[in-house]
Amino acid sequence: MTRYKPVEAKRLHVQIVEAIVGRIVSGELEPGTFLPSEPEMAMQFGASRAVVREALRVLSEKGLVEIRHGAGTRITEPESWDPLDVDILAARRERGTMVSVLQDLMEARRIFECEVAALAAERAEEDDLQAMQSAVRLMQGTVEDHVAFSHADAVFHRALLQATRNRALIKMGDSMRELLTFSQQTTSSLPGVLKRALRDHVAIFRAVKRGDGAAARTAMRKHLAGTERDVKALLNL
Amino acid sequence: MTRYKPVEAKRLHVQIVEAIVGRIVSGELEPGTFLPSEPEMAMQFGASRAVVREALRVLSEKGLVEIRHGAGTRITEPESWDPLDVDILAARRERGTMVSVLQDLMEARRIFECEVAALAAERAEEDDLQAMQSAVRLMQGTVEDHVAFSHADAVFHRALLQATRNRALIKMGDSMRELLTFSQQTTSSLPGVLKRALRDHVAIFRAVKRGDGAAARTAMRKHLAGTERDVKALLNL
Amino acid sequence: MTRYKPVEAKRLHVQIVEAIVGRIVSGELEPGTFLPSEPEMAMQFGASRAVVREALRVLSEKGLVEIRHGAGTRITEPESWDPLDVDILAARRERGTMVSVLQDLMEARRIFECEVAALAAERAEEDDLQAMQSAVRLMQGTVEDHVAFSHADAVFHRALLQATRNRALIKMGDSMRELLTFSQQTTSSLPGVLKRALRDHVAIFRAVKRGDGAAARTAMRKHLAGTERDVKALLNL
Amino acid sequence: MTRYKPVEAKRLHVQIVEAIVGRIVSGELEPGTFLPSEPEMAMQFGASRAVVREALRVLSEKGLVEIRHGAGTRITEPESWDPLDVDILAARRERGTMVSVLQDLMEARRIFECEVAALAAERAEEDDLQAMQSAVRLMQGTVEDHVAFSHADAVFHRALLQATRNRALIKMGDSMRELLTFSQQTTSSLPGVLKRALRDHVAIFRAVKRGDGAAARTAMRKHLAGTERDVKALLNL
DNA sequence: GTGGTCTAGACCACA
DNA sequence: GTGGTCTAGACCACT
Numbered sequence: 010m011t012r013y014k015p016v017e018a019k020r021l022h023v024q025i026v027e028a029i030v031g032r033i034v035s036g037e038l039e040p041g042t043f044l045p046s047e048p049e050m051a052m053q054f055g056a057s058r059a060v061v062r063e064a065l066r067v068l069s070e071k072g073l074v075e076i077r078h079g080a081g082t083r084i085t086e087p088e089s090w091d092p093l094d095v096d097i098l099a100a101r102r103e104r105g106t107m108v109s110v111l112q113d114l115m116e117a118r119r120i121f122e123c124e125v126a127a128l129a130a131e132r133a134e135e136d137d138l139q140a141m142q143s144a145v146r147l148m149q150g151t152v153e154d155h156v157a158f159s160h161a162d163a164v165f166h167r168a169l170l171q172a173t174r175n176r177a178l179i180k181m182g183d184s185m186r187e188l189l190t191f192s193q194q195t196t197s198s199l200p201g202v203l204k205r206a207l208r209d210h211v212a213i214f215r216a217v218k219r220g221d222g223a224a225a226r227t228a229m230r231k232h233l234a235g236t237e238r239d240v241k242a243l244l245n246l
Numbered sequence: 247m248t249r250y251k252p253v254e255a256k257r258l259h260v261q262i263v264e265a266i267v268g269r270i271v272s273g274e275l276e277p278g279t280f281l282p283s284e285p286e287m288a289m290q291f292g293a294s295r296a297v298v299r300e301a302l303r304v305l306s307e308k309g310l311v312e313i314r315h316g317a318g319t320r321i322t323e324p325e326s327w328d329p330l331d332v333d334i335l336a337a338r339r340e341r342g343t344m345v346s347v348l349q350d351l352m353e354a355r356r357i358f359e360c361e362v363a364a365l366a367a368e369r370a371e372e373d374d375l376q377a378m379q380s381a382v383r384l385m386q387g388t389v390e391d392h393v394a395f396s397h398a399d400a401v402f403h404r405a406l407l408q409a410t411r412n413r414a415l416i417k418m419g420d421s422m423r424e425l426l427t428f429s430q431q432t433t434s435s436l437p438g439v440l441k442r443a444l445r446d447h448v449a450i451f452r453a454v455k456r457g458d459g460a461a462a463r464t465a466m467r468k469h470l471a472g473t474e475r476d477v478k479a480l481l482n483l
Numbered sequence: 484m485t486r487y488k489p490v491e492a493k494r495l496h497v498q499i500v501e502a503i504v505g506r507i508v509s510g511e512l513e514p515g516t517f518l519p520s521e522p523e524m525a526m527q528f529g530a531s532r533a534v535v536r537e538a539l540r541v542l543s544e545k546g547l548v549e550i551r552h553g554a555g556t557r558i559t560e561p562e563s564w565d566p567l568d569v570d571i572l573a574a575r576r577e578r579g580t581m582v583s584v585l586q587d588l589m590e591a592r593r594i595f596e597c598e599v600a601a602l603a604a605e606r607a608e609e610d611d612l613q614a615m616q617s618a619v620r621l622m623q624g625t626v627e628d629h630v631a632f633s634h635a636d637a638v639f640h641r642a643l644l645q646a647t648r649n650r651a652l653i654k655m656g657d658s659m660r661e662l663l664t665f666s667q668q669t670t671s672s673l674p675g676v677l678k679r680a681l682r683d684h685v686a687i688f689r690a691v692k693r694g695d696g697a698a699a700r701t702a703m704r705k706h707l708a709g710t711e712r713d714v715k716a717l718l719n720l
Numbered sequence: 721m722t723r724y725k726p727v728e729a730k731r732l733h734v735q736i737v738e739a740i741v742g743r744i745v746s747g748e749l750e751p752g753t754f755l756p757s758e759p760e761m762a763m764q765f766g767a768s769r770a771v772v773r774e775a776l777r778v779l780s781e782k783g784l785v786e787i788r789h790g791a792g793t794r795i796t797e798p799e800s801w802d803p804l805d806v807d808i809l810a811a812r813r814e815r816g817t818m819v820s821v822l823q824d825l826m827e828a829r830r831i832f833e834c835e836v837a838a839l840a841a842e843r844a845e846e847d848d849l850q851a852m853q854s855a856v857r858l859m860q861g862t863v864e865d866h867v868a869f870s871h872a873d874a875v876f877h878r879a880l881l882q883a884t885r886n887r888a889l890i891k892m893g894d895s896m897r898e899l900l901t902f903s904q905q906t907t908s909s910l911p912g913v914l915k916r917a918l919r920d921h922v923a924i925f926r927a928v929k930r931g932d933g934a935a936a937r938t939a940m941r942k943h944l945a946g947t948e949r950d951v952k953a954l955l956n957l
Numbered sequence: 958g959t960g961g962t963c964t965a966g967a968c969c970a971c972a
Numbered sequence: 973g974t975g976g977t978c979t980a981g982a983c984c985a986c987t
Contacts, residue, residue, distance in 0.1 A: 046967060048973095058973095059296070062968090078255060079531070079967050079978035092413040110413065117414035120361040128353075176329045176347065177354035177422060184421035185414060252529030253498040255978085258970075261490040292489030294971050492970085494977075520959060531979045536960085553959050553986035566887045584887065590839075591888035598831040650803045650821065651828035651896060658895035659888060732963075757974065768964045773976085790971030790974050959987075969977070 021056050025064035027096070033073050033084055034100035044074065044082045071097060093188050108244045114192055115237045117185065122166070122233065123226045125182065129172035130217040130225035137172035141165055141214050148210060152203045159193035165210055172217070196239045205235055258293050262301035264333065265291075270310050270321055271337035281311065281319045308334060332424050344432075345481045351429055352474045354422065359403070359470065360463045362419065366409035367454040367462035374409035378402055378451050385447060389440045396430035402447055409454070433476045442472055495530050499538035500570070507547050507558055508574035518548065518556045545571060567662055581669075582718045588666055589711045591659070596640070596707065597700045599656065603646035604691045604699035611646035615639055615688050622684060626677045633667035639684055646691070670713045679709055732767050736775035737807070744784050744795055745811035755785065755793045782808060804899055818906075819955045825903055826948045828896070833877070833944065834937045836893065840883035841928040841936035848883035852876055852925050859921060863914045870904035876921055883928070907950045916946055 032038045044050065047065070051058045065082055068074045072089045076082045090097055098110065129137070144165035151157035166189065170182040196202055209232035216224035269275045281287065284302070288295045302319055305311045309326045313319045327334055330347065366374070381402035388394035403426065407419040433439055446469035453461035506512045518524065521539070525532045539556055542548045546563045550556045564571055567584065603611070618639035625631035637660070644656040670676055683706035690698035743749045755761065758776070762769045776793055779785045783800045787793045801808055804821065840848070855876035862868040877900065881893040907913055920943035927935035 043967095065968095076968075077979075078969075080980070081967050091417075093417050113412040113414040116365075116412055117418060120358065120415070121418070124357040175350045175353055177350040177425065178357070180330050180425075181354060181358070181418040181421055184418055188414065188417075250499075250502055250524070250527045252527070253495050253502075253534075254529075255495060255969090256493050258490050258492055262487075265487055265490075287487070290487040290489075292491075297490075297970070492977085522959090532981090534978070539960095550960070551987085552961070555959060555987095567891055587886045587888040590886055591892060594832065594835040594889070595892070602827075649824045649827055651824040651899065652831070654804055654899075655828060655832070655892045655895055658892055662888065662891075731961095759974095769966090771963070776975095787975070788972085789976070792972095792974060959985100961985075962983085964982075965980095967977100967979070969975105971974075971976095 021060045022063040025054055026067050029068060030096050030100050034097055038084055040084050040086045042084055095187055095191060111192055111240050114188055115240060118233055123229045125170055125173055125178060126213055126225040126229035127222035129169045130220055130222040132174050133172035133217050137168055138218055140168035144168060145210055145214050148207050152207060155197040155203060158203050159197045162193050163190050196236060196243055199239055199243060202239050209235060258297045259300035262291055263304050266305060267333050268337050271334055275321055277321050277323045279321055330425050332428055348429055348477050351425055352477060355470055360466045362407055362410055362415060363450055363462040363466035364459035366406045367457055367459040369411050370409035370454050374405055375455055377405035381405055382447055382451050385444050389444060392434040392440060395440050396427060396434045399430050400427050433480055436476055436480060439476050446472060495534045496537035499528055500541050503542060504570050504574050508571060512558055514558050514560045516558055569661055569665055585666055585714050588662055589714060592707055597703045599644055599647055599652060600687060600699040600703035601696035603643045604694055604696040606648050607646035607691050611642055612692055614642035618642060619684055619688050622681050626681060629671040629677060632677050633664060633671050636667050637664055670717055673713055673717060676713050683709060732771045733774035736765055737778045740779060741807050741811050745808060749795055751795050751797045753795055806898055806902060822903055822951050825899055826951060829944055834940045836881055836884055836889060837924055837936040837940035838933035840880045841931055841933040843885050844883035844928050848879055849929055851879035855879060856921055856925050859918050863918060866908040866914060869914050870908045873904050874901055907947060907954055910950055910954060913950050920946060
């Protein structure tokens with residue numbers, strides 16, 4: 010039987026989540042098997058049942074377990090696991106997964122963000138432009154700090170998205186936010202990447218500012234092509 | 247043969263959420279005002295505080311309230327409400343909202359689903375094709391029942407998405423699932439819509455089956471154009 | 484201040500009961516035919532056999548089905564359906580049924596409640612009078628809200644019953660409670676009904692308070708005659 | 721010929737109910753104290769929790785215990801015990817209780833059954849008369865066997881009730897059935913009672929048969945007066 | 958094979 | 973920790 014170490018610090022349920030995610034993703038806990046009952050887990054983790062339940066709810070949202078009233082909580086098959094959940098990605102840091110996830114992301118961005126840029130160019134209003142402007146300035150000031158830079162990058166893309174004024178696109182774009190950030194932080198540690206990215210964003214911004222949709226689409230496509238090269242370079246190492 | 251729909255336990259917090267969403271969206275509870283305290287609400291609803299807290303968490307995710315530690319829970323301004331949340335959409339069935347949301351959705355689908363269809367055509371494997379095939383057959387059998395049909399429709403699009411084998415696209419597509427269903431059920435009550443939709447899906451399916459990405463893209467574009475006409479016809483009445 | 488209604492967990496078997504009652508009463512499921520077996524229904528409803536059995540037990544108590552050990556569960560002929568079951572009454576909202584049920588009820592009340600009022604007048608003690616007093620006040624405060632009023636009405640009649648100190652009468656009276664409420668809510672939506680009912684109840688209360696059995700009987704008879712006129716007015720429309 | 725009573729699987733929860741009713745009514749378990757928890761009782765009785773819960777549900781319906789969610793199950797004060805519950809009556813065979821319950825019943829019958837007899841006389845149809853006729857014959861054949869006789873008596877009264885064709889009266893009358901049987905079996909052991917009762921029922925039957933409501937009412941009143949004398953005779957001993 | 962009953966144990970909601 | 977509800981599956985008796 011598997012035993013758990015008691016947790017102690019704050020955000021108790023997060024620690025429980027991490028402990029269980031790790032065991033599931035590593036294969037130590039096999040799909041189809043049941044977790045211990047809630048009271049049993051509460052005892053093992055030295056926490057209250059409320060905390061355990063909170064953790065189970067999170068695991069269930071990630072698709073890692075299936076909670077069945079009256080029957081117990083069972084570990085699901087890997088195909089129902091959210092393939093893009095960052096906790097899960099973090100747990101399995103295998104190269105293969107990483108590579109293919111980033112490739113998927115790049116493909117999705119090629120489809121999605123070029124058109125977003127075009128629409129944004131056609132519809133951006135003053136406040137959108139200001140937001141992008143600020144983001145670009147922030148990037149200029151952080152070309153040496155890739156963590157700060159990737160945040161500025163995220164802000165820029167969010168402003169672009171917002172400028173489309175299309176709530177469906179915004180919702181879809183937002184669902185990728187977390188993963189996008191992850192990707193940006195991965196590639197932005199490469200030398201030279203940030204400066205090129207900065208140039209690309211300036212180009213996109215200018216196209217948007219003058220309302221030139223076609224140019225914005227092209228600039229975005231160019232940016233993504235560059236990013237893709239970076240990703241490949243990073244991963245083929 | 248008589249068939250029954252599965253029953254489903256309706257959890258307490260969901261009922262509380264619905265009650266409060268209704269009052270907020272209808273304007274009966276005004277932005278800026280505070281909800282009663284958690285113990286007070288627990289008493290009014292005849293439920294425990296845990297249940298009330300769960301409901302508040304959901305409301306907060308929908309952007310309807312802002313929970314401030316130590317200060318109380320306040321109703322937010324309408325601009326922070328999730329514009330695509332189906333509960334909120336259901337609560338305010340005004341025409342204007344509906345129209346613009348469906349227009350946003352159509353625009354997003356034009357960008358997204360044509361490429362999805364093309365990728366699916368290139369990558370679909372046997373199980374994907376079978377899933378689509380089943381969905382098409384289900385649609386054929388339910389052209390008289392628009393609720394059942396729109397579920398079959400949803401199954402088809404999910405299978406198409408799945409066939410892209412791109413987890414980022416799947417995630418983005420899934421984030422629109424609920425709204426898509428909503429849209430389908432709205433338009434599918436129009437006469438003649440279902441038969442046309444069926445023909446369109448058969449065309450898409452055939453293109454995907456023979457691996458012809460360009461044809462799949464075209465077929466999807468045609469389908470969406472038709473749907474858009476239906477939406478407009480429905481709303482401009 | 485905003486008030487909320489208590490939420491209530493809807494049990495699974497209740498949903499199954501409602502689904503089947505509707506199909507039987509509507510004639511979709513014909514008398515004489517068998518329901519699917521318990522395991523089969525459990526599968527269709529996505530619930531456990533225990534839940535399905537609970538539902539069947541309720542259906543059987545309503546007289547809608549006949550459960551035969553080892554043979555199956557069959558839908559009965561309409562004459563064995565409980566003619567006063569509120570679920571069944573709700574499912575078939577035909578006029579004829581409604582009329583005759585309310586007529587039966589009025590006849591029973593004429594026999595029963597006049598004597599109850601007389602006995603109550605002879606035996607009521609301080610706490611009974613207080614309960615009636617409160618009910619009367621509640622009625623005074625709710626002449627504009629017929630749902631609240633009919634609840635206050637029910638409280639009054641229960642207090643009167645209680646004042647007889649006769650446990651057999653109390654038991655018999657209670658067996659009619661649900662149907663009485665149903666009747667009150669039906670008639671109390673007529674204009675002017677509530678005010679007259681209020682005056683009648685005040686008269687009954689005063690007679691009871693001064694211990695005048697004959698006057699209480701007379702006042703109750705007058706009240707019921709008035710109610711009967713209302714019922715007839717409502718139904719003969 | 722010796723006959724055997726059918727054997728019957730005594731359900732587990734009934735045995736638990738009887739055990740606990742006895743202890744509560746005898747005062748061994750005092751009002752205000754808590755019963756052990758459900759799992760604890762399940763262990764003590766060697767049954768599953770489901771069976772224990774079924775027993776507690778019955779006890780709660782009898783008013784002997786108060787089940788409080790999350791807090792426990794407590795024994796209530798005697799005033800909330802159902803004064804007409806046959807199990808409770810059986811458990812406490814004190815004279816006083818018995819006397820007053822039977823007096824209540826007689827009073828209720830005076831109010832109720834005289835009018836029932838009158839209505840029955842006005843509305844009885846062929847099948848009702850046949851049912852009563854059979855019951856009378858059965859009584860004639862069982863004047864020596866007071867148990868069988870009291871069952872025939874019950875059948876007669878049910879047929880009378882049925883003849884009123886009033887579903888509300890039938891429902892109210894049925895709610896007294898159990899207690900009525902109890903009363904009949906108590907008095908019918910007196911010598912001479914059965915023969916008088918037989919004569920009374922023949923008189924009622926004849927009045928009903930010739931459709932004479934007033935005579936039926938009178939005959940029933942006479943019968944009840946006789947029964948009341950028997951009850952008093954029995955109890956004042 | 959159907960319904961009747963029971964078990965063991967789970968999650969859900971409450972104090 | 974309590975009671976409330978549900979699950980899964982067993983054994984039995986009846987048709």
